[in-house]
Amino acid sequence: MNLRRLVTLCMTFVLLAACSKTIVTPAPTVMAPPTPTTIPPTPTTSPNESPAWFRDAILYEIVPRSFYDSNDDGVGDLPGITSKLDYIQALGANTLWLTPVFSATSSFGLDVIDYATLSPGLGTQDDLNNLIRQAHSRKMRVVMDLPVAYTSNEFAYFKDAYNKPASAYSDWYQWTNTAHTAYKSYANLRALPLLNHKNGSVQSYLIQVAQTWLSAGVDGFRVSDAASVPHEFLKLFRQAVKQANSGAVLLGEVWNNDPKKLAPYFHDEFDALFDAPLYYTLAGSAERNGGGLLNGRSTPADLDAALNATTLYTPTAQLIRLAGAHNTNRIASLVGQNAARERMAALLVLTLPGTPLIYYGDEIGMPGSLGSGVSAEEYRRVAMDWTQSGKGAGMVTWFKDAAKVNKPNDNISVEEQQNVKDSLWSFYKMLITQRRDHAVLRDGSFQTVASPCRSCYAYLRWDANDFYLVAINFSDQTQSVTLDLTKTPRNVSGPGEDLTRGGTVSLPSNGRYTLTMEARDARLLHWGK
Ligand SMILES: [Ca+2]
Numbered sequence: 315m316n317l318r319r320l321v322t323l324c325m326t327f328v329l330l331a332a333c334s335k336t337i338v339t340p341a342p343t344v345m346a347p348p349t350p351t352t353i354p355p356t357p358t359t360s361p362n363e364s365p366a367w368f369r370d371a372i373l374y375e376i377v378p379r380s381f382y383d384s385n386d387d388g389v390g391d392l393p394g395i396t397s398k399l400d401y402i403q404a405l406g407a408n409t410l411w412l413t414p415v416f417s418a419t420s421s422f423g424l425d426v427i428d429y430a431t432l433s434p435g436l437g438t439q440d441d442l443n444n445l446i447r448q449a450h451s452r453k454m455r456v457v458m459d460l461p462v463a464y465t466s467n468e469f470a471y472f473k474d475a476y477n478k479p480a481s482a483y484s485d486w487y488q489w490t491n492t493a494h495t496a497y498k499s500y501a502n503l504r505a506l507p508l509l510n511h512k513n514g515s516v517q518s519y520l521i522q523v524a525q526t527w528l529s530a531g532v533d534g535f536r537v538s539d540a541a542s543v544p545h546e547f548l549k550l551f552r553q554a555v556k557q558a559n560s561g562a563v564l565l566g567e568v569w570n571n572d573p574k575k576l577a578p579y580f581h582d583e584f585d586a587l588f589d590a591p592l593y594y595t596l597a598g599s600a601e602r603n604g605g606g607l608l609n610g611r612s613t614p615a616d617l618d619a620a621l622n623a624t625t626l627y628t629p630t631a632q633l634i635r636l637a638g639a640h641n642t643n644r645i646a647s648l649v650g651q652n653a654a655r656e657r658m659a660a661l662l663v664l665t666l667p668g669t670p671l672i673y674y675g676d677e678i679g680m681p682g683s684l685g686s687g688v689s690a691e692e693y694r695r696v697a698m699d700w701t702q703s704g705k706g707a708g709m710v711t712w713f714k715d716a717a718k719v720n721k722p723n724d725n726i727s728v729e730e731q732q733n734v735k736d737s738l739w740s741f742y743k744m745l746i747t748q749r750r751d752h753a754v755l756r757d758g759s760f761q762t763v764a765s766p767c768r769s770c771y772a773y774l775r776w777d778a779n780d781f782y783l784v785a786i787n788f789s790d791q792t793q794s795v796t797l798d799l800t801k802t803p804r805n806v807s808g809p810g811e812d813l814t815r816g817g818t819v820s821l822p823s824n825g826r827y828t829l830t831m832e833a834r835d836a837r838l839l840h841w842g843k
């Protein structure tokens with residue numbers, strides 16, 4: 315071997331040795347170039363305050379695999395969502411929340427394998443860019459799920475670090491034995507190892523993921539299971555996200571019934587939190603789902619307590635009001651498909667102060683509750699029911715028990731309800747239109763109204779232009795309700811619109827208004843200037 319060859323070989327060896335110490339990542343794939351948005355970012359007025367656009371947001375949560383199938387392979391996809399933006403716009407929602415779209419192990423996708431690629435079947439990066447572009451051109455926003463608490467145990471860095479303390483990624487996870495084969499995980503699920511957020515590399519990686527998707531035009535993120543992420547990291551994460559785009563929102567999922575547990579997350583962490591205490595009041599506890607106010611099984615005083623919890627939060631705290639989502643039984647199932655009780659839920663969610671959340675399909679009363687076995691959760695995420703026949707264009711078929719849920723000719727489909735007078739869809743549409751056209755329902759004052767009826771709840775929304783009275787009878791009996799309006803800050807009398815029944819109602823000048831409410835009645839009355 316001549317000297318030159320020996321030197322070359324040695325150098326190769328040295329280089330290899332050096333390389334093995336640098337990051338030879340089983341690297342996440344390269345992102346497509348970012349697509350500029352058509353909406354300029356909205357500056358925040360204070361570091362804690364949510365962007366102005368979010369105060370007008372009506373969230374529409376979509377499970378992409380279950381919404382609309384554009385290429386007839388049985389799986390809902392991103393082009394499918396783009397093709398149904400007209401539908402969402404017709405309903406009136408203006409902010410899409412997409413549940414996880416990244417490559418993942420499970421069908422729902424919180425267990426991310428690669429934060430840079432989309433789950434096969436959902437579409438390409440171009441498809442996502444197009445969805446964002448099309449949404450923005452309609453002045454709609456797109457919020458994505460971004461799980462930062464954990465990765466999949468199939469995530470490349472986890473696989474590299476498992477059973478290998480010398481791995482460059484050892485410090486990315488929270489090992490509980492020296493061999494690095496036991497670790498802390500979310501809800502003790504081996505598939506969801508918790509990240510070590512104290513590690514600077516983990517911090518900068520997650521921030522980089524967020525920045526990359528923001529530069530692709532996404533308007534913000536929902537962070538699932540935020541209670542499993544240290545506050546220090548959430549504050550850092552917020553700073554980085556707001557620096558990249560001050561108009562981006564961060565929505566936090568802290569699924570806890572206790573407002574005191576939620577309060578800290580409003581401090582420089584999230585723009586808004588899902589109002590779990592309100593959800594539990596309406597729906598009942600997770601163990602006894604159905605035992606809540608929507609079924610007349612708790613009292614309006616509980617609703618007062620849930621709403622008054624806001625006093626524990628920062629003054630700028632935004633709450634996302636919901637009566638159901640991807641991880642709960644659907645509203646229709648919760649109330650035994652009682653149409654009047656479904657309307658109560660819609661009325662509350664869309665007229666209480668805060669940001670309303672509509673889970674896809676709830677606007678047509680789709681049922682869905684926890685099943686059994688490995689696909690238990692998927693019964694809550696079945697195919698959007700587009701057609702009267704339950705078949706045809708766009709219908710998603712990947713869920714094998716779909717036929718049990720998407721029944722034909724049951725009056726639960728977009729085709730049977732959209733633009734049909736008196737349908738649940740039209741009720742949602744009416745509420746959303748009121749909210750869109752009258753700022754008072756977005757950020758007007760709120761005040762409950764005293765009434766002797768123990769199963770009723772009534773409140774006012776008012777500003778200089780409008781005055782709304784919401785009254786709900788949660789019981790199965792007719793109630794005659796006398797509402798004391800003498801203490802309202804605005805003197806309202808005379809005829810107003812009865813938006814739920816049609817026609818007009820008239821308020822007496824003495825401020826005591828008697829309303830006859832049928833069983834399960836949910837009323838919205840409006841007085842203009
Ligand atoms: Ca498809």
Ligand SMILES: [Ca+2]
Nearest residue numbers: 720721726727
């Ligand atoms: Ca149907």
